[in-house]
Amino acid sequence: MIRDYFRFAFQNFKARKVRTYLTMLGIxxxxxxxxxxxxxxxxxxxxxxxxxxxxxxxxIFIMSGVSYGLxxxxxxxxxxxxxxxxxxxxGVERTSAFIxxxxxxxxxxEVKYVFVNGLPVDxxxxxLIESIQTFKIxxxxxxxxxxxxxxxxxxxxxxxxxFDKKVKVRDKIEIEGKEFKVIGIMAPIGNxxxxxxxxxxxxxxxxxxNEPEKVDxxxxxxxxxxxxxxxxxxxxxxxxxxxxxxxxxxxxTVQTSAQLIASFGNVFTIITIVLVGIAAxxxxxxxxxxxxxxxxxxxxxxxEIGVMKAIGAKSSNILLIFLIESGILGxxxxxxxxxxxxxxxxxxxxxxxxxxxxLLKSSFPWYLIIGSLLxxxxxxxxSGVLPARAxxxxxxxxxxxxx
Numbered sequence: 517m518i519r520d521y522f523r524f525a526f527q528n529f530k531a532r533k534v535r536t537y538l539t540m541l542g543i544x545x546x547x548x549x550x551x552x553x554x555x556x557x558x559x560x561x562x563x564x565x566x567x568x569x570x571x572x573x574x575x576i577f578i579m580s581g582v583s584y585g586l587x588x589x590x591x592x593x594x595x596x597x598x599x600x601x602x603x604x605x606x607g608v609e610r611t612s613a614f615i616x617x618x619x620x621x622x623x624x625x626e627v628k629y630v631f632v633n634g635l636p637v638d639x640x641x642x643x644l645i646e647s648i649q650t651f652k653i654x655x656x657x658x659x660x661x662x663x664x665x666x667x668x669x670x671x672x673x674x675x676x677x678x679f680d681k682k683v684k685v686r687d688k689i690e691i692e693g694k695e696f697k698v699i700g701i702m703a704p705i706g707n708x709x710x711x712x713x714x715x716x717x718x719x720x721x722x723x724x725x726n727e728p729e730k731v732d733x734x735x736x737x738x739x740x741x742x743x744x745x746x747x748x749x750x751x752x753x754x755x756x757x758x759x760x761x762x763x764x765x766x767x768x769t770v771q772t773s774a775q776l777i778a779s780f781g782n783v784f785t786i787i788t789i790v791l792v793g794i795a796a797x798x799x800x801x802x803x804x805x806x807x808x809x810x811x812x813x814x815x816x817x818x819x820e821i822g823v824m825k826a827i828g829a830k831s832s833n834i835l836l837i838f839l840i841e842s843g844i845l846g847x848x849x850x851x852x853x854x855x856x857x858x859x860x861x862x863x864x865x866x867x868x869x870x871x872x873x874x875l876l877k878s879s880f881p882w883y884l885i886i887g888s889l890l891x892x893x894x895x896x897x898x899s900g901v902l903p904a905r906a907x908x909x910x911x912x913x914x915x916x917x918x919x
Contacts, residue, residue, distance in 0.1 A: 522840060529844075532813075536845070539809040542802025543849025544856060547892050550799070551857025553791040554884055556864055559877035561784040563706075565777050574609075575648060576736040576748050577776065578602065578755075579769050594768060595729040601758045602734055605751050607742035612641040614733040615718060617725050622690040624681045632691060632714045634721025637661050644737055651710075656685040656700035664720050667691070668700040670711040678712055691716065692724040706876070744772045799892070803899040806845050810838060810903035831908040838904035839897055846896015850889045857888070 529536045580594040599613045615634040620627060635645065637659050659668060673683035683689065687698045696716060705711050722728055736751070738744045752770045756763065771779070824834065861878035868876035 522844075526844075529841075535809055535812075539805045540802075540845055540849035540852070542805040543799065543846055543892055543895070544802075544853045546796070546799030546802045547850045547853025547888050548856035548860060549794070550792060550796070550891075551854050551880070551884060551888050552860035552864070552878075553794075554788055555857065555861040555878040555880050556876065557784055557788045557791060558881060558884070559861075559865070559879035561781065562879055563877055564780050564784075573773055574738040574740075574744055575773050576738060576744060576751065577771050577773075578734040578736065578751065580732055580767070594731040594734070596731060597729075598755060598758065598768075599731055599734055601754050602736060602751055605747065605754050607739050607747035607750065609737045609739040610640050610644055611737075612636055612644045612735045613718070613731045614735070615721055615725060615727060615730055616732055617721075617727075619692050619724070621692075621714065623679045623683060623687070626679050626681070628678055630678070630712050630714060631709065632716060632721065634718040634725070635659060635715055637663055637717045637719075644735060647737070648735070651705050652703040653700045654703040656698070658700055659715065659717060663699070663717050665694065665696050666699045666717065667696040668702060668715045669698055670702050670713050671704040672708065672711045673698075674701045689714075694720070694724050696720070744774070748772050748775075799895055802849065803846075803895045806842050806896055806899035807903060809845070810842050810900045811906070813838075813841070813903070835904045835908040838907050839900050842900020842904070843893055843897040846899070847889065847893045849896070850892025853892065854885055854888055 578594075578598075596613070599611060602608060603611050613636065616631055618629055619632045620629055621632070622628075635641070639661055642659075642661065653668070654671065655674065656668075659666060667689060669683055669689075670678075672678050676682040683698060683701070685698055685701060688695050689698060690696070691714070702711070722730075736747075738747050748770050752766065755761075755768060755770070756766060759767070761767070858880055861880065865876065865878045
C-alpha cells in the first residue's frame with residue numbers, strides 16, 4: 517500500500533514538472549543557505565579552537581583595557597610593575613610582556629599607518645613565544661637575542677599589498693623616522709590585520725613609542741603541577757590588590773587558553789543562531805510554496821479524490837497521500853539544497869585559501885547534514901498538513917460534482 521502511495525506521488529510530480537521544480541526552489545535556497553553559512557561558521561570555530569589548543573593548556577593571557585594601542589577613556593594601562601606582580605604570583609613559571617601601537621611607517625617614499633608589535637628578545641621570552649607561536653617565517657629569519665633595529669614583516673608586504681613596491685629581506689623601512697632592517701617575512705596567517713603587522717624588538721619599540729613602562733599584553737606559563745584556572749584567579753586577585761580595585765571593577769582581563777576557547781565558542785554559537793535565523797526565512801518561504809502547490813493540487817484533483825473515496829478510500833488514505841507528496845517535496849528539496857550548500861561552502865573555502873585567509877574554512881559535520889535533511893522534510897510535511905486535511909474531508913458526492 518505504501519509503495520502505491522509513493523508511486524502515486526511521483527506520477528503527480530511527473531505530470532506537473534515545472535510547478536514541482538518551482539515549488540522546491542524555495543527549499544533549495546533555504547537549505548543551501550543554512551548548510552553553507554553554518555559550515556563556514558563551524559569551520560572558523562574549529563580553526564580558532566585548534567589555534568588556541570596548540571598553545572597548550574598551561575598558558576594564561578593578560579590584557580590591559582587598551583584596544584590595539586588606542587587608549588580607552590577611564591582605563592588605566594598596565595606597566596612593568598603589573599608584570600612584576602604577575603611574576604611573583606604562586607604557580608607562575610615565567611612571563612613575557614608585549615606592546616603594540618598604530619604607527620607611521622615609510623618605504624620607498626610611501627607612507628602608511630600599521631600596527632607595530634614590540635616583542636621581548638631575551639632567551640626565556642623567546643622560548644615562551646616559540647611554544648605558542650602559530651605563524652612561520654617564509655623568508656629570512658625571526659627575531660633573536662641581540663637584535664634591536666631589526667623587523668619581521670607580514671606576508672602582505674612581500675606581495676605588494678601594503679606598499680606599491682614589494683618589500684624584500686634586507687630592505688630598509690622607516691618606523692616613526694627610525695630605520696629598521698627587514699630580516700624576515702612571515703608566511704600568511706589568514707587575516708589582513710596579522711598579515712600587515714610589523715614585529716620589532718621591545719627595546720626599540722619602547723624607544724619609538726616613547727613608552728618606557730607601558731605593557732599591553734602579558735603571557736604567562738604556569739608551573740607544572742599547578743592548575744591554570746586557579747593560577748589565573750590568583751593573578752587576578754593580586755592585580756586587583758596592586759591596582760586598588762574591587763572585585764568586578766577590573767580594568768584588565770585574565771584568561772586561560774580554555775577560557776579563550778569557550779569565549780570564542782559562545783561568539784560563534786550566537787553567530788550560528790543568527791545565520792540559521794536568516795536562512796530559516798528562505799525555508800519559511802519554501803514552505804509557503806509547498807502549501808500553495810498542495811492546495812492547488814487538491815483543487816485540480818478534486819474529482820480524482822471523489823473517485824478514490826467512491827471506491828473505498830478512507831479519509832486517512834487521502835490524508836497520507838498528500839502528506840507523502842509534501843514530505844517528498846521537502847526531502848528532495850533539502851537533499852539538493854545540501855549539495856548546493858556543500859558546493860558553496862567549498863567554493864568559499866577555495867576563495868579564502870586563494871586570498872590567504874587560512875582561518876576561513878568550511879566544515880560539514882554529520883549532524884549538520886542529517887539535521888538539514890530532517891528539517892526540510894519536517895517543513896515539507898507541515899506545509900502539507902492543511903491541504904491534506906482539506907483533501908481528506910471532501911465528500912465523495914461533492915468531489916465528483918466538482919468541475
